[in-house]
Amino acid sequence: MAPPAPGLDPRSLLGLFLFRLLLLLPPTAGEGGQGPVPRVKYLAGDGRRALSLFHQKGLQDFDTLLLSADGGTLYVGVREAVLALDIRDPGVPQLKSMIPWPASDKKKRECAFKKNNETQCFNFIRVLVSLNATHLYACGTFAFSPACTFIELKDSHLLPISEDKVVEGKGQSPFDPTHKHTAVLVDGTLYSGTMNNFLGNEPILIRTLGPQPVLKTDTFLLWLQPDASFVAAIPSTQVVYFFFEETASEFEFFDKLRTSRVARVCKNDVGGERLLQKKWTTFLKAQLLCTEPGQLPFNVIRHAVLLPANFSSDQHVYAVFTSQWQIGGTRSSAVCAFSLKDIKRAFEGKYKELNKETSRWTTHGVPDDISPRPGSCSVGPSSDKALTFMKAHFLMDEQVVGTPLLVKSGVEYTRLAVEAAQDLDGHSHLVMYLGTSEFLAVPNSILELPCPHLSALASYHWGQGSAPAPRASSVVYNGSLLLVLRDGAGGLYQCWATENGFSYPVVSYWVDSQDQPLALAPDLAGIPRERVEAPLTRVGGGAALAAQRSYWPHFLTVTVLLALVLSGALILLLVAPLGALRGRGKVQGCGTLPPGEKAPLSREQHLPPPNDHRTAASSVGADSDHLGTEVV
The missing domain is CATH 2.130.10.10 (YVTN repeat-like/Quinoprotein amine dehydrogenase)
Structure with missing residues (x-):
């Protein structure tokens, strides 16, 4: 940008300064580059996807995975259980066998007393490795008292765990499931x-x-x-x-x-x-x-x-x-x-x-x-x-x-x-x-769920599961659903496109909440896991995942601009009176003070150096209250 030309008035200078300031402001979320774009993209529900969601009522925290040597069985450590899934069929994984491994009631009571948090007082499987062709080795938190055990296999099926095979797992598994x-x-x-x-x-x-x-x-x-x-x-x-x-x-x-x-x-x-x-x-x-x-x-x-x-x-x-x-x-x-x-x-x-x-x-x-x-x-x-x-x-x-x-x-x-x-x-x-x-969200904050418009001829609407989006806690703005996070706001949100009488979900978001766990949600039946996207993960460009909207950068920007505008206006208000005062203070030649102005009351305070000016006393009038000096 070229430098400002000489002779610009203060208003132009202020406007130029604000324009340059705007150029220096960082872009807001969503204005960055699109980032890496995949060459091939499969939409939700596409039959070319290899695997779909496996879920079963009462099972949650699918944290530890182990693939068998032949690649046909996937062993999964969940909360208080170990699963064996048949994944040879590219469709939905089939449950081959499941063995429970819960923490004892005594350990759970001790954990609840120490932690005062019963949601973590279970046995979360954290280690699952293959010892040989006949045994697995597993370790879990065991209600903040780590334990390990050997699991026998028979034709890739899991055999029940006996208590005499359970040993202490300190140093092999964490105490806290979040570590x-x-x-x-x-x-x-x-x-x-x-x-x-x-x-x-x-x-x-x-x-x-x-x-x-x-x-x-x-x-x-x-x-x-x-x-x-x-x-x-x-x-x-x-x-x-x-x-x-x-x-x-x-x-x-x-x-x-x-x-x-x-x-x-x-x-x-x-x-x-x-x-x-x-x-x-x-x-x-x-x-x-x-x-x-x-x-x-x-x-x-x-x-x-x-x-x-x-x-x-x-x-x-x-x-x-x-x-x-x-x-x-x-x-x-x-x-x-x-x-x-x-x-x-x-x-x-x-x-x-x-x-x-x-x-x-x-x-x-x-x-x-x-x-x-x-x-x-x-x-x-x-x-x-x-x-x-x-x-x-x-x-x-x-x-x-x-x-x-x-x-x-x-x-x-x-x-x-x-x-x-x-x-x-x-x-x-x-x-x-x-x-x-996944990030589980600040209460009463605003969550933005974008809906990519893949077809310009389709009409779009939002729904929560099988019902319309709640009007009391959500509003549609520029195609996105703005959701106020409060009690009861969790669940499945989908943007549907309707074209020529045919409707299909464009994007699906699972807003996680404690009142509606993911594994037990009936709305997820038959929906591939890949379609349930992380609600608060923000990505740039394309069909972005939901992002938690923050108005703090906008507030700071508006505050700074408002302060600058007020400062500029104050400067302009001060510039004009100062210019007039400077013009009045300049005396060119001899003369008397302008009408309506009084001379200074103290001669000593206003007399210039004697080498530069000549002074003369003014006549004193009949009225003794008027006394003045003239500066020649």
Whole structure:
């Protein structure tokens, strides 16, 4: 924009300033780019979709999934039960068998007394792995008293659990069903990352089952911060990698800075003989960095997977990240790829060391007098000197920098799966499947449910289940349904299109609420799960999911503009009188004061310097009340 021409009046300058201010204002939600668009899109109810919704009355919290080796059976851990589903038919999954595994009444009473929250005092299945062809291993919260058990299989059917097979599951399953966790079975050995106590402030990385000794992290040495949250465990040739996020202790920040980590333990670790007994002697961790130039980093990892090596010569870990900070009131997500070679190189570099005098972390080189290298997967126990070094040097100096493959604002990805697919020309392509989270909404806030108009010749209307949308708590604006979230507002909302006498649902939203649980809703019978979309996940462009409307940016914008307009008007009101006063104060030549104005009462206060002006006393009239001086 060209600079303003000289001689503009104050009103033009004010208008130009406001115009430039408007150019600097950030766009509101929904005005950003459309983002990634899929090449092929299947509408709700399309027969080309592979699977549909499985639901059964009384079952909820389908959280843990395990696919059988032959790919024909899906084992599912739900609240207080384990299911075996036949998924060979591309239609609706069929229930093959179901075994209950509830927490005992005694444990539920103890949990309700301690937590004062009966909604969490159940057995939520959190670990479900395959030991061999005849047994599964499962762990659950068991009403804040973790427990594990072996489940016998017979022709892919589940046999009942006997009480004598239930063992303590502390360190393998979280106490709280809301805590994140991870577990992976490698060569008959279970590696778990979870919370190890009732309060949820003691994270642990532990190895159980199998012939090797049980090992865990040292809580006293603070290898893990109290708020560490594990999201994935990936085995490699000699080590097992754990991906998690925690508060960064090596950075000084005005607020608690969260950071993503990758930790490594060796499979052949046997613990120390005198030092670090029954503790990991190979535990190391490094920082994961997922960022784009000129933007805040995506510092919170949500999930990570490893793509098999047949896709490329170098194996990569693909991870989903979100940001600790919200830009414009919305969250953003990114998918970053990390080379397994870069991860290995970070663990072979320099260490970080905490200076106890300054409480700052500094770089520490690799010690030359310790062999083999501390933290390496050497055969046999390490020396006491190496273990003493490992107790304080568990954080690596080098960061593992990832390559952003996808960055999107207004949506929060929580899970992903990746696979390689070939096109008709034989070229391999990376396919990512991304899952989003649900957000259960601020009461009495306004929820906007968009309705994409796929046909310009159709008429559209909204309905709640089989009934029309309630007029008392909703209104249609520009095709979208504006819903006031209050008691009774939960349920299924659909936008219907009618054309030539044929009606079909364009989009469906499930507004979750405690008074109408998802699994028990009769309105969802026969509706594929994919059609029930997360109500408060905001995406850009196209048929967007519902977004919780926030008027705070608009309020701030209007307030700032109003303040600027009032300030400009006040300036204009002051400019004109000041200009007139300045004109009257300028005396060109000799003369008397204008009629109607009185001369100053104090001569000393208004006399200019004697070198520049000449003064003369005025005649004193008969009226002694009038006294004045003239400035010549």
